[in-house]
Amino acid sequence: MPDQQPLSPSQRQQRQHLRRQLRQQRRQLTAGQRRRAARRAAPALINALQHRPANHIALYLANDGELDLIPALSHLRLRRSSTYLPWLDPLRRGHLRFRLWQPHHPMQPNQYGIAEPARARRARALWALDVILLPAVAFDRAGYRMGMGGGYYDRTLADLKRRPRQPMLLAVGYDFQCVERGVLPLAPWDQPVDGIVTAGSE
Known part of the structure; x- marks a missing residue:
């Protein structure tokens, strides 16, 4: 990733506008559109994985209209995968850790109202995951991604640069969230990904 200069005021405004616009578009999808996109996410994910191992997968639970990945876990290739969810690291403020998760595990909301595993399930080191x-x-x-603005994933993924083993990083979203190169102003803290997984909602 090339060195990035600090964002100018106009670039910060452009990022905020793009974030606001796409979040609103995402929230406006109907329940049916979200279900259709969730079904289409599985083949897109398998295609992006190619021949990479996927025994230990970190994912997220859909929030704020995000693309739901849970149906994709029923795909034959992923049925035996161990899955992990992010939780806010209490020891390193602004960072994430990943806890082992299954659908029957109890959950609790974090400070942002996002569900996390409620009990101290076994965590897996970032570098030991196969896919995030x-x-x-x-x-x-x-390979450039913009999140919700909290910087949790970017700070967490920055730690991987010092590790010889790297999990595969895939950004996930609806087709309309993929913008042309140059539309998204790059910030110095943005961490690149290895690929994208998209699904159409129509």
């Missing part, structure tokens, strides 16, 4: 599926508000095919 990242929610995104916007992304492009060059």
